[in-house]
Amino acid sequence: MIPTKIYSKKSRLKLLIIIVALVIGGATVVYTNLLVAKLSEREQQLIDLYAKGLRYMGNAEIDSDNLVFVQEEIIDANRSVPVILTDEQENVLAYKNLTIPEKISEKRKKALLQREVAKMKTQHKPIVVAYQDDFRNYIFYKDSELLTQLRYYPYVQLTVIACLSLIAYYAFSYSRKAEQNRVWVGLAKETAHQLGTPLSSLMAWYEYLKASPRFENEPIVEELGKDVKRLEIITERFSNIGSVPVLKDEPILRVVENAIGYLRNRVSNKVSIVVESDFPPETTAKVNVPLFEWVIENICKNAVDAMEGKGSITLRLVRAGAKDALALDIQDTGKGIPKTKQEEVFLPGYTTKKRGWGLGLALARRIIENYHQGRLFVKSSEVGKGTTFRLILNR
Ligand SMILES: Nc1ncnc2c1ncn2[C@@H]1O[C@H](COP(=O)(O)OP(=O)(O)OP(=O)(O)O)[C@@H](O)[C@H]1O
Ligand SMILES: [Mg+2]
Incomplete structure (x- = not known):
């Protein structure tokens, strides 16, 4: 857009x-x-x-x-x-x-x-x-001293000017980032807040319907329940991004499995999604589940878009770097990202889609880097072959 x-x-x-x-x-x-x-x-x-x-x-x-x-x-x-x-x-x-x-x-x-x-x-x-x-x-x-001074003067002057410009640039970009932060956080908080009221009332209605004999064995009630649950998750995401999120040691494999559960039910059966792990299943990582799921969803949704409905997505928990950090590689067989765009895709507003906002990856990176002190980047990508995103977490 x-x-x-x-x-x-x-x-x-x-x-x-x-x-x-x-x-x-x-x-x-x-x-x-x-x-x-x-x-x-x-x-x-x-x-x-x-x-x-x-x-x-x-x-x-x-x-x-x-x-x-x-x-x-x-x-x-x-x-x-x-x-x-x-x-x-x-x-x-x-x-x-x-x-x-x-x-x-x-x-x-x-x-x-x-x-x-x-x-x-x-x-x-x-x-x-x-x-x-x-x-x-x-x-x-x-x-003479004058000549010597004059010889070095421009270099001293240019160094001073360069230092000043650098300080000014950093001060300026810092204040701009702080401003952006306030917008993200403020908007998220407000959204969570506004969703809260109708949601709790919806939940009460759902409980009422479930208990009512009139709607016994009605599949509609179950479907309604699922949508309410989904709305609850969305509200939780917004409320978490609007505050300092709590990170907990979570069994990371299960979290990943759960995160793609929602997507699995929604993509065509020509897209296969596999999860693999180099770690024992009980391995934990410090994450905030609602936010982490949001990240996985965003990256996988992009992968599905990039494959135009046909291909495979592999999520693999691997050891990365010297410190044996825990990384999640998300690999797809989609159209790939050209080398020059591999950093740009994380900028808010960058999109190649007709109906995209270009916010998915910006948000994902924000969640991983600001809230989890981890890293998110394009590990490799080849146009026409596929892309691998790498997400590094703290253990
Ligand atoms: N797996 C991928 N393969 C190829 N291109 C990708 C992939 N993931 C992201 N991109 C490119 O990066 C762009 C930005 O992605 P991002 O998720 O930030 O925004 P979007 O998907 O366009 O919009 P939305 O805000 O709805 O997510 C996409 O438009 C696409 O061009
Ligand atoms: Mg997206």
């Missing part, structure tokens, strides 16, 4: 949002990298100039007028790029723009500077300053 298109629309919207986010993220990174490249180039120029200044100073006449100018305007102008000047053996002669604690011993200071030189070496090749009298100095340098 409800078009299943809403789900494909929703996933397309999600895809679109992800693409937009990726484009924005990518653009931020690319743009900052551009800035980094430009700044890096500028720092390179600054260092080149610094090296030229040093060379000039080394080669100039001592009393040259330009010396002061070069010292102040070129050498001192570098206030951001950390540099270390060394001799040919890499002994530190001078350094600049490095934060070296003042109150440390000469030895430690030297070690510290030597480590800086090693670090700088990995970033940039040193600049050689050759002097007239045939000796050389090396200028080691590394990226």
